[in-house]
Amino acid sequence: MNRLVIGIGALLFVLAAALSSFFTVHQTQQVLVTQFGQPVRVITQAGLHMKLPFVQAVIAFDARLLDYEAPGEEVILTDQRRLIVDSFTRYRITDPLVFFQTVGQAEIGIRGRLSSIVSSSLRRVLANEPLLSVLSAERARAMGEIRRQVNEEARRFGIEVVDVRIRRADLPDANTQAILARMQSEREKVAREARAEGAEVAARIRAQADRDRTVLLAEAEGQANILRGTGEQEAIGIFAESFNRNPEFFQFWRTMQAYREVFGSGEARMVLTPDSDFFRYLRAMPELPHAR
Template identity: 40%
Template sequence: DSPETRPIFTAEKKSLVIDWLVKWRIAEPRQFIRNNGADIRNLESRLSPVVQAAFNEEITKRTVRGVLAAERDKVMQDVRQRLVDEAKAFGIEIVDVRIKRVDFVAEISDSVYRRMESERKQVANELRSQGAAEGEKIRADADKQREVIIAEAYRDAQKLKGEGDAKASALYADAFGRDPSFAQFYRSLEAYRASFRSKSDVMVVDPSSDFFKAMRGGGALAAPAAAAAHGGKR
């Protein structure tokens, strides 16, 4: 494991602290004993500065984003490659190099966290704004569809009413064509009904006028006309 390390500057001059781990094994026992003795701590004390220097070389070529994510694996591979020749001098072989943790130094950690929090709030606000806009669009679409449905229903109703009126007119025309006197009598009744819709209606009309022609007629036509007129003046 890495001892207490010094900050390393990235390509954009940001200061990072790298906590690393190196796995090794003895490749040349005689070389190992000759250079390190029987105490493994001797090797560790000599190997740590070499590993730290290798990390310094690799980190300074990269950005913070690269070290944290995009090039993290590449950093570990390149550091391992740098240690190959150094390891031979110690009688060991480097098995693996790992970055355990990457931290900002204490004096800039707070500003980084504040920036990250601000960015998260900005993203949240953008999402809320997008949601509100989408809600307005959905409501507008619903209102538009409602208006279209009402307009179509009114159009269909008017079409049906027109067709009904046309059929009724055709029936009246057929009936009136076969019996013109009945047609005249029917129109007179409609005129009387329209003139006496209320019990309080009063009209002053010359009895000899054409308006009362149906009432003055004899036989079967006069009786219904007189009854209709009388009923309207009550």
């Protein structure tokens, strides 16, 4: 009977030892094997593995990407503006041994350290950035610098910081209205300066246009006078040449032009004697001269 009990006990011990010797590593895990509390080896490959029963223990760490959301805090920018900044950090455990030695086996232990690191880096970097940079596309550059600094400090804990982002950036309630009023005043000042510069440029353009117009009109008038004088000179020369060729016909032609201008409308009134020289060609129609 005693032998049977001893045999059953030995069998149970061997079975328990065998079951304690095997453990499974999941695909989302990485394992640190310790012996009497001292780290022995790190296992990152998923599958079935062995350890010494009752002597060695297995501590599992998450191999996936982890998130940490930092509480909102107030930072002062380079232009002395204040912002309430909420940030989040994505990280993963890359060295379980270092993580275990510096933080412990609980992942929650890294959150306090990350909070301090991220807060310090946010304050250092944003202290050199103006408000417009934080609220515009230039924020990506600042966040890249913050991520680099946080990652360098976090490596000593066996983790890799993949990303640090500002989730929300708000003005403190007490300063919001004052800052908005100051920003509006600055924008209005810039607008006034732009309008003044525009008015000055417009005045210069109008003055130049008026000057150019005056010059063009003067030049055109001078050219017109020159052409008009040349035309009158040529007309006088033509009349003089015509008169010299046939004075009698020229005088007859000029008289006919006068008849057409006087009697053409049919409404002209003239007070002349019938024997006036103006009617000499009308009185002597049969004796009209012929052009030579």
